[in-house]
Amino acid sequence: MALKSDATSWGSVAKFFHWAIVLLILTQAVxxxxxxxxxxxxxxxxxxxxxxxxxxxxxxxxVLRLVWRLFDTRPRDVPGMPHWQALGARFGHALLYALIFAVPLSGWLFDSASSLRPLYWFNLFPMPNLTGGKNEAVKEWAEGAHELLFWVLILVAAGHAAAALVHHFHNRDETLARMLPWRSRARGLS
Ligand code: HEM
Ligand code: HEM
Structure with a gap:
């Protein structure tokens, strides 16, 4: 399986980042x-x-996903996709990218501004405090933002998943199939 994406299919690295982040966000939400x-x-x-x-x-x-995306190609839209739909998808994807940064950053900001305990990544590495100590105003703002942005992420991701399912079961095109981890490039081209 090729690491990089090409004109018709997503590469294994892009698929790995997509599905790993989906699974971790769902776990994290629960x-x-x-x-x-x-x-x-x-x-x-x-x-x-x-x-x-x-x-x-x-x-x-x-962060790694975005860096990879800057060097990777993006497969062409499937044939016959109306312009408004392609634009809508692009906007939705940009919003999802922004949210997978904004949700954890707002949580980290809330934790920093609360300054209850030093933050360690899995008890291994100390993480910097983003506010340099306790900050009541930022704490309150970031707590609200973390919850709100989480629900916006869930809403946009639900719309995005629904669009993928419509492509698959209604339009019967390759949009979802070419993002599935078990689909090889050879079948993606068929
Ligand atoms: C994509 C990553 C994340 C997701 C999906 C997520 C999701 C959530 C959700 C659903 C809640 C419950 C909100 C509520 O009903 O009040 C929550 C609360 C919280 N999260 Fe996150 N979170 C993420 C990342 C983080 C990070 C990176 C931190 C800190 C370093 C963090 C710190 C917190 C804290 C401290 C609370 C409790 C807030 C409170 O007491 O009101 N989260 N998060
Ligand atoms: C937390 C949930 C999700 C997030 C944050 C997310 C995020 C993204 C992003 C940012 C892209 C654009 C990739 C790029 O252009 O580099 C994308 C593409 C895609 N996602 Fe998701 N996604 C989520 C859930 C899902 C689910 C549940 C499905 C399937 C039911 C799905 C199916 C797809 C497909 C088929 C593409 C490729 C679209 C295309 O070729 O134009 N995603 N996703």
């Missing part, structure tokens, strides 16, 4: 929503630490 319902006790701290470390991992993957 942890986040359950975590905020837990009683505020010391026993909840490891769950928060895990959420923060996994979130930083998603942010790192998003």
């Amino acid at each position: 942890i986040g929503l359950v975590m905020v319902e837990l009683p505020k006790r010391p026993s909840s701290i490891p769950v928060y630490s895990f959420h923060k470390s996994l979130g930083i991992t998603i942010l790192a993957l998003a």
